[in-house]
Amino acid sequence: MRKLIYFSLVIAICACADDSANPIGGLSGTGTGGSLASFLVTNNNLYVLAGDELLTYNLENENRLLYTSSLKLPSLLETIAPYENYLFLGSSNAVHFLNRDNPDQPQLISTYQHFTACDPVVAKGSIAYSTIRSTGCRGATSGPDLLDAIDISDISNPRVLYSRFVDAPYGLAINDDFLFVCENGGISVFSTSSTNEPVFVANNKIGDGVAYDIILKDDFLIVVTSEGIFNVTYDLAGNMQILGQITS
Amino acid sequence: MQRCCEKLRYSRTLNNHTHRNLADMKGYKTLVLFSLLAILLGLTSCFETFGEVTFPEGETNGYKPIYANSEDLSIVFEATRPVDNAGKIYLYGDLILLNERFKGLHLIDNQDPSNPQNLGFLRISGATDMAVRNQVLYVNQYEDLLAVDVSDINNIRLIAREEKVLAIDGGNQVPPVSGFYFECVDLSKGTVIGWEMATINNPKCFY
Numbered sequence: 001m002r003k004l005i006y007f008s009l010v011i012a013i014c015a016c017a018d019d020s021a022n023p024i025g026g027l028s029g030t031g032t033g034g035s036l037a038s039f040l041v042t043n044n045n046l047y048v049l050a051g052d053e054l055l056t057y058n059l060e061n062e063n064r065l066l067y068t069s070s071l072k073l074p075s076l077l078e079t080i081a082p083y084e085n086y087l088f089l090g091s092s093n094a095v096h097f098l099n100r101d102n103p104d105q106p107q108l109i110s111t112y113q114h115f116t117a118c119d120p121v122v123a124k125g126s127i128a129y130s131t132i133r134s135t136g137c138r139g140a141t142s143g144p145d146l147l148d149a150i151d152i153s154d155i156s157n158p159r160v161l162y163s164r165f166v167d168a169p170y171g172l173a174i175n176d177d178f179l180f181v182c183e184n185g186g187i188s189v190f191s192t193s194s195t196n197e198p199v200f201v202a203n204n205k206i207g208d209g210v211a212y213d214i215i216l217k218d219d220f221l222i223v224v225t226s227e228g229i230f231n232v233t234y235d236l237a238g239n240m241q242i243l244g245q246i247t248s
Numbered sequence: 249m250q251r252c253c254e255k256l257r258y259s260r261t262l263n264n265h266t267h268r269n270l271a272d273m274k275g276y277k278t279l280v281l282f283s284l285l286a287i288l289l290g291l292t293s294c295f296e297t298f299g300e301v302t303f304p305e306g307e308t309n310g311y312k313p314i315y316a317n318s319e320d321l322s323i324v325f326e327a328t329r330p331v332d333n334a335g336k337i338y339l340y341g342d343l344i345l346l347n348e349r350f351k352g353l354h355l356i357d358n359q360d361p362s363n364p365q366n367l368g369f370l371r372i373s374g375a376t377d378m379a380v381r382n383q384v385l386y387v388n389q390y391e392d393l394l395a396v397d398v399s400d401i402n403n404i405r406l407i408a409r410e411e412k413v414l415a416i417d418g419g420n421q422v423p424p425v426s427g428f429y430f431e432c433v434d435l436s437k438g439t440v441i442g443w444e445m446a447t448i449n450n451p452k453c454f455y
Contacts, residue, residue: 027341027380028382029381029382030379031339031341031345031379031381032338032339033336033337033338033339033379034336034337034338036336037338037377038336038377039377039378039379039386039387039388040379041381046381046386048393048413050413050414050415051414051415055393055413059381059384062382062407064395064408065407065408065410067410217339217358217361220361222339222344222358224334224335224336224337224346225334227331228346229331229334229337229344229346229356229364231358231361243361244360244361244362244363244364246331246346246356246364246366247331248330248332
């Protein structure tokens with residue numbers, strides 16, 4: 001019995017030491033980026049945006065970076081997001097839809113053109129949502145800031161369903177409840193349930209900074225702002241509450 | 249000074265280009281409306297923003313080029329530091345990686361969302377984006393792509409460095425974001441591998 005207690009103690013101490021020394025060490029698998037990410041890791045691949053090129057690496061051998069392909073596209077690439085078997089690339093004047101039937105060598109399916117602007121993309125069902133920000137975006141000193149809904153039920157022929165003005169949008173995220181858009185300094189909440197048209201529900205300031213991007217986590221949002229990160233909950237009226245934060 | 253004026257003209261050309269693109273999109277009634285509005289807005293901002301760039305005397309905030317060979321490229325896990333210039337985020341389990349632009353990654357334990365804990369700072373100069381798989385961190389260091397074994401945070405092992413793969417041809421000659429003064433590039437100091445926000449003196453360039 002005493003041995004067992006000693007043993008448990010040793011294990012407990014090791015576990016504690018492990019936790020503090022190796023914050024990443026205890027974890028496996030892949031993580032999740034925000035919608036502004038330019039790096040994406042999937043099962044066995046790393047996708048990286050480099051100027052107007054998508055670089056693909058195979059990671060099956062973890063002790064090396066095996067370059068497998070690059071795909072040149074006609075515009076400056078800014079964001080990458082996975083969706084089903086596709087990749088969505090936001091660029092300076094278009095959203096590119098790619099397939100990864102061969103994950104080592106993604107192929108271009110179609111392109112949705114817009115103005116010169118910055119534009120992350122998310123999707124739910126057969127609709128992709130993209131914010132198109134001209135404000136403060138390289139190469140787009142004028143032009144509108146928009147939230148576009150794009151029908152991708154036929155991904156080889158993306159069609160705009162709806163376009164609405166927003167204010168200086170950045171990242172966005174979508175779940176079964178709402179579409180969340182970093183906009184106008186805070187987070188605008190849109191309902192997408194009834195129509196193709198995102199219906200504005202509420203705008204929430206998060207602290208005193210400007211909200212840039214969101215990662216959805218179970219029942220709350222992780223928001224990065226110019227001040228740092230915030231954990232935020234929301235109710236079905238779209239009102240948000242800060243749970244915790246790390247700021248300067 | 250001449251360079252800067254060329255840059256201003258470049259911005260104007262881009263505006264015109266944008267307008268031409270807008271005019272092409274005749275199919276959508278709404279878009280045409282947007283176009284008209286955009287052109288109006290565009291013209292106004294053109295004259296207001298670019299007609300009268302004045303350069304401030306003395307110290308001001310702006311972009312400063314980072315030259316190759318002047319940087320400490322080692323990757324070290326350090327004590328926590330304040331969040332100063334928050335960049336991208338990455339969630340790995342309950343661990344948040346928060347990019348401090350061009351400096352490294354804050355590691356934040358988010359197991360209790362009402363009380364997130366700042367664990368420390370992984371110093372990686374030039375870092376602006378990242379992803380993690382099986383305890384390997386993929387991150388950029390300026391224009392290099394790195395694979396870093398972080399299974400033991402106090403004994404970090406560089407697996408691979410793909411040099412210059414993220415370089416954009418000629419893309420480093422101006423800052424990554426427009427609308428800022430910047431310290432003009434002096435090529436005699438070496439190649440520009442990135443930009444940082446800093447206090448700069450008597451800037452003579454603007455993008």
